[in-house]
Amino acid sequence: MVYLDYAASTPVSEEALHVFQQLSKDCYGNASSLHDAGGRANDILTYSRQSIAAILEDESGDIYFTSSGTESNLLAIQSMANGLPADRQHVITTSVEHPSVHHAVKSLERLGTKVSIIEPNQDGIITEDILKDALLPETGLVSIQHANSETGIIQPLAELAPILKERHILFHTDAVQTFGKIRVSIKELGVDAISISSHKVYAPKGAGAVYMGAHVPWKPLYSGTVQENGFRPGTVNVPCIGAFAAASEQLMLKLDEQKRQNEQLRDYFFQQLKMRQLPVRTFHNGKRRMLPHIIGCFFEGFEGQYVMLACNRHGICISTGSACASGYHHPSPAVKALHVSDRDALQFIRLSFGSKSSKEDIDQLLHTFEQLQKE
Template sequence: MIYLDYAATTPMCQEAIAAYAEAASVYFGNESSLHDIGTKAKQLLALCRRELAAMINGEAEGIYFTSGGTEANLLAIRSLAAAYRHKGNHLITTEIEHASLHHLFKQLETEGYTVTYLPVDRFGRIRLADLERAITPKTILASIQHANSEIGTIQPLADIGRLLRAHGVLFHSDCVQTFAKIQLDVQDIRLDSLSVSAHKVYGPKGVGAVYINPRRHWKPVFPGATHESGFRPGTVNVPGIAAFITAAQQLHRRMADEQSRLERLRNRLLHAIAAKQLPVTVEGHPDFRLAHIIGLSVAGYEGQLVMLECNRAGIAISTGSACQVGLQAPSRTMLAVGKTPEEAKQFIRISLGAATTEAEIDQFVSTLERLTSA
C-alpha cells in the first residue's frame, strides 16, 4: 500500500529499532534505582537529554520526557499556568491548535481561566496585531503552534516570541509537526516551552518530550511525583527515549536534504493537479508552510469519500488530524480559514515522508483524476 499519511504517524526507522533493542537489553534498569544497573540507565537518559537539547539549542536541565505529544502539551501548559496563576488568569491560543490543546483550554475555562482564541487569515496564519490587542495585564501565557498539522502553515514564531517577551507573557509552542523537519531554536524564537513527539520523526509511539526554559518556574501537575524531576509520575521509558533520540538525530542530520526532496515531490503533485485541471484547491500558506503536509479541497466530493476511494486503490491518505478521526464536525482549521461547513468537509490531507517516491505521487494524482472525472 502507498502510504501518504506521515503527519499522522511514521514507521520506526531501522536505527531507532536497533537502539530500542540495545537499550532494552543492556540499559534495562530503572533509572531511579541506586545500583549500577540503574545508574547505567540514568546515564543513557542524561545523554538523551543533552542530545535533544542540542537539537533545539536548549539546555539539558529543561528536558522532560513524556508519553507523547498530547501529554507534553497538557503538562507544559498546566504546570506553567499553575506556577504563574498568582500573576493572572488570562491565556491566549489560536482557533486552529491541535485537539489536545483545544480541549485543554476549554477545560481550563471551567477552572477559572479566561482564554482568547486568536483568529487566523485565509492561509491559517495569526495576525500579530490581533495577538498584541489580546494581551492584558492578566495575561500569563500564550500557546501558539509552530505549524498546523492539517494545512502545514507555519506561524511567525520569532516575531510572536519577541512580542510576548516584551509583554512578559510566557510562550509555549506545539512543535510536534516541525521538530527535526525545519530549524527550531528556542533561544532565537524566545520560547519558554515546547512539545515534541517521537512517532512523528520515525521513532516509537508512546514517547515525547517537553522543554521548559530552566529559568521559568513550573508547578507539578501530580504532587509527589518523583520521576523526571517531579514533572510526571511513572517509570521512565529509557529504551523508547533512546529510540526517539536516535530517530530524531537521523532526521535532524539530513534535514536540509530531506526538505529539498520533499519540496520537489510537493511541486510534482501540485503541478500535476494544475496540468490535469482537477477540481482541487490547495489549502494553507503558499510560502510559509511545511513541505511535507499538503491540504487539499476537492470540489463536489466529501473528503471521507475521497479517502475511501484512495484506500480502495491502495493509497493511504487522511481527512485531517488523526486525533479527530470519527468526529462528525468539520475541521476546525477549515472553518477558521473561512470555509463553510460543507466546504470544510471536502478537505483531505496528503503528507509525505522518507519512503515517498515520484511514482507514488503520480499514482495518487491518477486516482484523484479517475475519481473526479467519473
C-alpha cells in the same frame, strides 16, 4: 501500499529500531533505582536529554520526557499555568491548535483560569496585531502552535515572542509537526517551552518531550511525583526515549536533503494537478510560510472522507486532517479558519510526505483521483 500520511505517524527507522531493541535487552533497569542497572538507564536518559536539547539549540533549559505529543502539551500548559501568580491568571491560545491544547485550557478554565481563544487572519496566520488585541494586564501564558498539522501553515513565532517577552508573559508552542522537518531553534523562536513527539520523527510510539526554559516557574500537575523531576509520574520508558533521541539525531543529518525532496514532491504534485486538469484546489500562496511535507487541498464534488476511503481501497493512505480528531464528521477548525464554507471544508483532504515518498506514489494517487472522477 502507498503511504502518504506521515503527518499522522512515521515508520520506525532502522537506527531507532536497533537502539530500541538493544536498550530493551541491555538497559532494562528502572532509571529511578540506585543500583548499577538503574544507573545505566539513567545515563541513557541524561544523554537523550542532552541530545534533544542540542537539536533544539538551547542547553540551558530542561528536557522532560512524556508518553506522547498530546501529553507533552497537556503537562506543559497545565504545569506552566500552575506556576502563574494570582494576578496573571489569563491564558491565550488559538482556534487552530491540536485538540490536546484545547483540552488543557478547558481544564484550566474549569478551575477558574480565564481563557481566550483567538482566531487567525484569512491566511491562517496569528499576526502581531491579533495577539496584541487579545492581551490583558493579567495575561500570564500564551500557547501558539509552530505549524498546523492539517494545513501545514507555519506561525511567525519569532515575530510574536518579543511582544510577550516585554510583558513577561510565558510562551509555549506545540512543535510536534515541525521538529525534525524544519529547523526548530529555541533561541530563534523565542519561546519558553516546546512540545515534541517521537512517532513523528521515525521513532517508536510512546515517547514525547517538553523543553522548559530554566527561568519558567512551573509547578507539578501531580504533587509528590519524583520521576522527571516531578514533571510526570510513572516509570520512564528508557528504550523508547533512547530510540527517540537516536531517530532525532539521524533526522537532523538529513534535514536539508529531506526538505528539498519534500519540496520537489510538492511541486510535482501541483504540476500534475494542472496537467491532468483535476478539480483539486490547494491553498498555497505567497502570503503563507508552509511546511514542505504537508499539502492540504479540496477535491471539488467529493467529501474528503469519501476520497480518503476510495484511496484506501486502492492501497493509498491519505487523511482528512488530524488523526487525533478522526471520527468527528464536522469541518475542521483549522480549515474553517481559512474562511471557507462548511461545504468546502468537508471536501478537505491531506497528504503528507516522508522518507520513502516518491513521484511514483503521487502518480498512483493522481491516477486514483482520475478514476474517482469517472465513477
